[in-house]
Amino acid sequence: AGTDDADDGCGACDVCVSVREEFDATEIAQKILSAVIRTGQRFGAKHVIDVLRGSRARKVLETGHDQLSVHGIASDTPADELRELLGLLQDEGLLAISPGDYRTFSVTPEGRTFLRDGTALTLARVPQSQPRSKSTRSRSRNGSRNGRESDLEYDYDLFKKLRSLRKRIADEKNVPAFVIFGDTSLRQMAYYLPHDRDAFGAISGVGATKLDQLADEFLPVIVDYSAEKGLSPRDQPTTRRGASRRNPTATQPGNSSPARKPLSASLSETKRLFSENYTVGEIARERGLAVNTIFSHLEKIGQTDPTIDFSSLMPAPDRVETISAALRSHENGFLTPVKEELGDDFSFGEIRLVRMQIRRQFENSENDEFQS
Incomplete structure (x- = not known):
């Protein structure tokens, strides 16, 4: 998932669940949250990462952040990995990011509770053995960031379409x-x-059902735009998630759920x-994990x-309606x-x-x- 926004690495669709690996993020999360707090909760991803990695960039020196105890505490962690972790912590509800062109990080009350209580934190991400493209910033025509850092220099006009x-x-x-x-899928497109169903099925977020239901809607837009602009398809990494979905027999009438x-x-x-009727709190205590992590699992x-x-965990109907309306007003459904x-009054779990x-x-x- 993401950087300045926790993008749609939701961990909940058939694609995300099948390709992500879990890891103990307790220590690195503590370092990141501490760095955000120590730098005053008024800086964006680049500055926080520079401080964590021990950079002596001019901005770090001018702010005196090279003198902080958190300066260089994550020097052995690659910048792109820290950027990904910032997004994961945001999606976990431990970090928040301000709106506007210059997005700054702050630690949420849940994040401070995590730091205070020292609970374990498990996160999920794409296995690091998979090749990653070089990180480049995706920008709109006026030069401002389009949402978050992207790994791809995508065509912004096509993205808008x-x-x-x-x-x-x-x-x-x-x-x-x-x-x-989610926007990640659209950026990859x-x-x-x-230009064909096989290539469309290799886009992250395109499971078997969405391939069957949506390919005929999206492919013509992509093909027509490419023809108009004289663009050719790019080769996708052979290990891109969902490679098995290229098998046209993966989904058959009467059995539309993809194998997971x-x-x-x-x-x-x-x-x-x-399944043994433990409450969320009991599961968290039994496993030594944060309650938010258990809700993420569920x-x-x-x-x-x-x-x-x-049904035993779902909020009251009026609260469900309120939350649904809020989710509907945010295209990506970020937490x-x-x-x-x-x-x-509403929790991340709800x-x-x-x-x-x-x-x-x-x-x-x-x-x-x-099926009909």
């Missing part, structure tokens, strides 16, 4: 835009320019305890197994901006559960439509 198409489809289906595709990889050991343990588990009943809109429910309902309706 794809976002408009996504919104139209979402409005027609009466669902939030993020359940159609606007970079790789897939087994849950990780950590997710499986959370699932076992939940969101992923619920998306991979539609048979699990989460932090939704939480900021809702305020302290938002995760409602987000999962919305995705479930959409996938069920799409599967029913496919």
Whole structure:
């Protein structure tokens, strides 16, 4: 997932669950949150990363941040990895980012609780053995950042067309835009320019159901734009997530749910305890993990197994309606901006559960439509 925004590495769709690996992020998360606090919670990703890595860049020296105890405490962690971790911590609800062109990080109340209590934190990310493209900044024509740092120099005009198409489809289906595709998927489409179903199916976030339901909507826009601008498709990495989806027999009528990889050991343990009627708090204590991490697990588990009943955890109907409306107003469904809109009366856990429910309902309706 992301950097200045926790992008749609939701960890909940069939793609994210199948390709992400869990790791103990407790120590590095403590370092990052401490650096954000020590630098005054008024700087963006680049400066925080420079401080963590011990840079002697002019801005670091001018602010005196080379004298802080956090200066260089993560010097052995690559910058792109720290950037990814900033996004993961934001999606976990431990970091918040201010709106506007110059986005600054701050530590949320949940983040301060994590630092104070010293609870363990498990996060999930794309395995580092997979090749990553060089990080370049994606900018709009006026030079400002388009949302967050992207790994790809995508075509911004095509990206805007794809976002408009996504919104139209979402409005027609009466669902939030993020359940159609997240911005990461659209950026990859606007970079790789897939011209056929195989290439489209290799885009991250395109599972078997979305390949069947949405390829015929998005491919013509990409192909027509490419022809108009004289652009050719780019080769995608052979190890890009979802390679097995290129198999046209992966989804057959009457069996529209794609095969999913087994849950990780950590997710499986959370699932076992939940099935034995442990409360979220009890699971967190039993496993030595943060409550937010358990809710993150449950969101992923619920998306991979539609048979699990989460009704005992769901908020009251009026709260579900309020959260759903907030999610609908944010195209990507990122947790932090939704939480900021809702305020302290709503928890990250509630938002995760409602987000999962919305995705479930959409996938069920799409599967029913496919089978009919």
